[in-house]
Amino acid sequence: MNNIISLQKLRKTFGKFIAVDDINLNIEKGKIFGLLGPNGAGKSTTIRMIIGVLEPTSGTAIIDGKDVTKNPELIKKEIGYMSQKFSLYEDLTVLENLKFYASIYGVKTNERDERINQLIDMANLSSKKKTLVKHLSGGWKQRLALSCSLIHKPKILILDEPTAGVDPVSRRIFWKMIFELANQGISILVTTHYMDEAESCDEVAFIFDGKILVKDTPKNLIANENVNTLEDVFIKYVENKTGEKVSASFEKLKFLQAGEENGF
């Protein structure tokens, strides 16, 4: 089997609300996989079940051949996770943050320093080693968060909207690092709202209302739907599902023009 992540009829309900509705999904080893969908579609809930923070209501999630609910401790060591909030300690320095996560993940001291040096080089943080994280800008923080999530040599990297609120240059640098990591054989699962990022993925899935609508390579999706960009594909799917045009609602806001006509 060549799937690093395999979700089978995975389901999560909160009371009567179905957040994730019997999802089946296979993600290949060594690929960059993009999970796309509007806010509240169930992306984060799915991810939280994969990383073992949320327990599924039913179904299974198999990570690297192991059932998440049965071997949470083993799987936690295989996953590197980076969330939207970056989750760094602001009052610790760059080096202290890296060392802290290294100890938490049980990285041995003799390996630790070598890894930290490489990660600092990769993220181009060598001049900031002793800077408190609160003094770093968004792009730096993001790269440090990525470094922290790699300290324990995970097989899978899970990134939940890693580039939200980061400037375009930093985004570009960040994705270069992601490609490099994928080349080295790390499997990557990423959620994003940026369609240019989504188009760089090897494969993407659209999730909506807790269901997977489609899963394919970006190229195939664009070709099949006969549109120009992945963004068009995305909007087309949402429109089909809700039965409403995304742009239509603006025409209803007549009061915006009404003022001028009445001579205000």
Place this chain on the structure above:
Amino acid sequence: MDFNRLLAIIKKEFIHVFRDKVSFGIIIAMPIIYSLVFGYAIKTEVDDIKLAVLDNDKSIESREYISSFETSKYFKITKYVNSLDEIEKLIDGNTVKAALVIDANYSENIQKNLKNGSLLIIDGSDPTVATTALQSGLLVSSFHNMNLNNAVDINEFGINTKVWYNPNLKSTNFILPGLLAIVMQNITILLTAFSLVREKEKGNLELLIVSPIKPIELILGKMIPYMLIGFFDLLLTLYFGLLYFNVKIAGSVFLLIGLGSIFVICSLAMGMLISTIAENQVQAMQMTILVLLPSILLSGFMFPLEAMPKFIQIIGHLVPATYLIEINRGIILKGNDISYLLKDTVILITFTIFLLGIAINKFHKTLD
């Protein structure tokens, strides 16, 4: 349990505390400032009451009477005036707290063995000062009167009094043992209440949950630093609160520190409980105030529980600090050994185990 992970959490927690100026200030300054301020400021006994004197007689006898006020340490004569109007102004302006008006016929009255006709006016706006002024005024006058009548034994009625444990009735001796408990509690609760909720708010906790760290490692890692800090502050308050003010510890210092340490754990549990219940730091602050205020007002720290209505007394007995204050006073003032403090100790330990149990349980659930 992985010792390195535990150590990493402890180290990180210490960095948080020492890099945050406010937290660091609380740890170092609070015990010292509280000790000094409370030690000096909270005095329920009053001496050197400022007194104005209006001597209408101006005789040798009247001067003797005035000097008996002066030599008592209760009063301090700050003004000699010539009219009642002046006295009114002085009392209104808070320049004096009492005034002695001596009748123009004072010396005559004394010789004829009549009432001497002098008047002690007291500003009643502060009952504590007024009560002392009233009682000391009467006392000074009657002593003076007995001296005039050449009474040999001033204690004619024959009652002997002896005040035990705090013979000088110094209120610092009463306040400081209680302060020891209050400082330890305030610091420990304040620091722990924020430690977890801050990580919750900033998203750090999520990353810890994703990591292979075990709940017990995180719980202990968060508790140990604040336990050590609480212990350090216990010693600091012990020094500034007791040694500096010359409060002698009649009982065992080790018993005092031992039971104090149990109380630190108890406060820690309260702080952790707040930290798990609160969703953000604002809520944590509000809950902390909600807990701290009753423990200062209803624990017998300042006001005796015995004087409170039954219902309030019950609330007071639900405050763990109440028991440590009893214990501290017992050890420091009375020199009690553990056999006298058994009841308070058992209740304190019960509170500690109970609160710690709930806190750890809640903490576990936050992590799951």
